[in-house]
Amino acid sequence: MMKGLKKWRLFSLLAALTIFLSGCGEEYLSTLTPAGQVGRDQFNLLLLSTAIMTLVVIVVVIIYVLALVKFRRKKVGENVIPKQVEGSHTLEVIWTVIPILLLIVLAIPTVIYTYKHADVSAMDHVDADGNKTAVTVNVTAKLYWWEFEYPDLGVVTAQELVVPTGEKVYFNLKAADVKHSFWIPAAGGKLDTNVENVNQFYLEFDKESAGLKDGVFYGKCAELCGPSHALMDFKVKTLNRTDFNAWVESAKTTEAVAEGDLATQGEEIFNTSCIACHATSAAGSAGGVGPNLAAFGDRNRVAGFMEHTEENLKNWINDPQSYKPGNLMPQPEQLNNGEKFSDEQLDALAEYLMGLSIEK
Structure with a gap:
């Protein structure tokens, strides 16, 4: 009886695995x-x-x-011993x-x-x-x-x-x-x-x-x-x-142009904290320290894996190591006089970065 149950367990496992793998297409x-x-x-x-x-x-x-x-x-x-074919x-x-x-x-x-x-x-x-x-x-x-x-x-x-x-x-x-x-x-x-x-x-x-x-x-x-x-x-x-x-x-x-007071504030913060590593124009040559952000507003992911929302963007800016350990983006304290960005600064940066687009 137990042997029969074990066989059915194996069959159920294989069936479940088949259903799971069917989602890989x-x-x-x-x-x-x-x-x-x-x-x-x-x-x-x-x-x-x-x-x-x-x-x-x-x-x-x-x-x-x-x-x-x-x-x-x-x-x-x-x-009976079968014929040996060794x-x-x-x-x-x-x-x-x-x-x-x-x-x-x-x-x-x-x-x-x-x-x-x-x-x-x-x-x-x-x-x-x-x-x-x-x-x-x-x-x-x-x-x-x-x-x-x-x-x-x-x-x-x-x-x-x-x-x-x-x-x-x-x-x-x-x-x-x-x-x-x-x-x-x-x-x-x-x-x-x-x-x-x-x-x-x-x-x-x-x-x-x-x-x-x-x-x-x-x-x-x-x-x-x-x-x-x-x-x-x-x-x-x-x-x-x-x-x-x-x-x-x-x-x-396409040139990066801040639209609105909040985005303009974000651009000012960006130009004093982030511009050394990130370009905001897609025209030119490669070799930037950080990713080119000219099309950031066109993306569907923040940092390559998070949903493209302002909240995720702000979380990423304020603590990149906790989301992507080992990446080379500086912690905000290194850019903002030893302190994390304030909520107002993060709102401004997010507004500016989300507006960077070459498709709109």
Whole structure:
């Protein structure tokens, strides 16, 4: 009776696990719903490897069950010893050759896709006027945020990657401090960002992200990099080419302007406390100590993981270490004469920062 109950417990556990895993297929954050050709190629490899493993498991289980049924004591008796096949050359050839063939089946498309996705020769192609034809993004991973520079377009953003759909987007990946890993689950990738060298690859996006939850895909750091590694997310907004070009022009021309008395007060506080680390214009080059805040009002997360509200923003400014341990943002006491910002100062800063936008 107890054995039967244990079996049902195992079955219930597996059923619950299946239901739980069924929630892992969100389109904005899942390798199971590829959003571009690179993601589909990697998904196909996943299906192939799963099929091979499933085949191996099924064959082993069948052999195991047949042995149990055929040689059970009730059928053959107590003193019967089955024929011993130890040292059989035929069997040794079979279980050596078959795994080799299966590995070859898996290795061929793996090698093909590896070289295909590493081919970035088109990154340097130019048109008749000498302009680059492909979008290139220099990605710099920092503790614990991401900087995106479009070197051919003169635009820099932080925590928000904006890319066109229907074409290859090329990436130069590097790290500013420790090893990180750049990964957009729905699009593919997962390539290390190193301090000592630049890694390159490309991604493709099929559709605009506007119809997704929060209107974006999500990217992550996939390499353990410190105590706040799990909070090192970024968002990916995909636009058609026309809208992307319009976004670029807006990013290059929009100036940070405080609207209203409270926002003006916030700008004054920002210029005396924060401007040394944070830029408020997306035009220029990369290399800022802190994230570029030109599009802060367009974001949907504070510090990469908290809901984008003024209350969360104020909490973050006044005690960043308690929310993201190990990050390099100074505590307010270092910026405000040894004291935390007052409620009035926080209200003003939040009003100013929430108004920074290149999309409105």
